[in-house]
Amino acid sequence: MKFYKITIAVVATPIIALVCVLGAADLLAHSRERDVAQSAAPVGSRFVRAADVDMLIQERGPANGKPIVFISGAGAWSSTWLPTMNYLAQAGYHCIAVDLPPFGYTSRPAADTYDTDHQALRILGMLDTLKLSQVILVGHSFGGRATVEALMTEPERFKAAVLVDVALSIDQAPAQRGLIGNLLALPVVARPVIAATATNPRLTGWFLRKFTSRHDALTPEWIAVYQRPLSVVGTTVAYENWLDAFLNDPGLSKSSHSPDYASLTMPVDVIWGATDGVTPVSDGLRLSRLLPDAQMNVLPGIGHIPHVEDNSAFNRAIGSFLARLS
Numbered sequence: 001m002k003f004y005k006i007t008i009a010v011v012a013t014p015i016i017a018l019v020c021v022l023g024a025a026d027l028l029a030h031s032r033e034r035d036v037a038q039s040a041a042p043v044g045s046r047f048v049r050a051a052d053v054d055m056l057i058q059e060r061g062p063a064n065g066k067p068i069v070f071i072s073g074a075g076a077w078s079s080t081w082l083p084t085m086n087y088l089a090q091a092g093y094h095c096i097a098v099d100l101p102p103f104g105y106t107s108r109p110a111a112d113t114y115d116t117d118h119q120a121l122r123i124l125g126m127l128d129t130l131k132l133s134q135v136i137l138v139g140h141s142f143g144g145r146a147t148v149e150a151l152m153t154e155p156e157r158f159k160a161a162v163l164v165d166v167a168l169s170i171d172q173a174p175a176q177r178g179l180i181g182n183l184l185a186l187p188v189v190a191r192p193v194i195a196a197t198a199t200n201p202r203l204t205g206w207f208l209r210k211f212t213s214r215h216d217a218l219t220p221e222w223i224a225v226y227q228r229p230l231s232v233v234g235t236t237v238a239y240e241n242w243l244d245a246f247l248n249d250p251g252l253s254k255s256s257h258s259p260d261y262a263s264l265t266m267p268v269d270v271i272w273g274a275t276d277g278v279t280p281v282s283d284g285l286r287l288s289r290l291l292p293d294a295q296m297n298v299l300p301g302i303g304h305i306p307h308v309e310d311n312s313a314f315n316r317a318i319g320s321f322l323a324r325l326s
Contacts, residue, residue, distance in 0.1 A: 028195065035231040037105040042079060045105070050098075051118070051125030056105040058082065058097045061089030066159075067132045068322075070097040071123065073141025073167070073305075074246075075198065075207070077104030079225050081138075084307050087315045088322070098126060100143055102238030104229045114245035116253040120149035127157065136322070138162040141279070141304065142246075145169070148255040151264055160267045160325055162318055163287065165304050167279050170286070171258050174251045190240045198243075199236045201227040213275040213303035214310055222308060261290035268294040269321035273302035273309070295321070 037056070038047065047054040058078045068088060070081040078097035085095035099106040100119060109118070123146055127135060135158050139147025144166025151158055197203060205223045209215050229235070254260040268291050272284035281298060288296040297317050299306050307314040 065094035119146035
């Protein structure tokens, strides 16, 4: 009997400790998420209606310039594009970066819809509000799914596209909930886990290092950019709802099916980090082969976030593509 008591204690102690740590993380998230998006948003930004949300956008360059719209990946937001936007603004482009919910300062959809189709409709809704056409659309990482879906939904609206280390799910089987998926579907589990990890500003730098190769580029200033929106009210809950949509993607969107890529006849620049460990270069090569008018541009020594890891190299790559378009 004494042996069993000791065994139970050995097993139960780390579980109890983990529950306490996650519970504390949840409480800390609630206490640090105090900012109201409308008042905490960056100076000079503005909110525009985008389908069912009020989307934060940041702009650079002349209003009558050729429009370029930037879509960020998971955990990123519009300010991560500012160095490139400033660069292209000098060339006369009208640069617009958006916060795709739940990331950044855009309002969260009332129905908690974070599937690819709804996200694409928000991009198109923003273009409707701004009355933009002949747009060059730039999408990065997970944001590439909504980017490609928007391109496929209204291809006549876009002049060209730039796809940067995009994380697509082409021809993959619909997601199946495993044990982890079932656990993370429970708010009582998902919320504290997310609070302890994804929305925990103490781990922002750690996550960025996992996604990049040029760690020297991850200055405290850059890390602070990624951390800033984490103080918005309801961030952890919004991430929780997004994660459920991400883990359980049914694969029904057009961007999930390889035959639909033949419809994208506009010029596309596929920019990829050579040492990307998240979406390998082979993914980019396959994507470039699926597209009728695509070129592949591999940046040596760079990982999953080229525009942060080596902004000069990224700017040269996108600038060269835009020059050829002109």
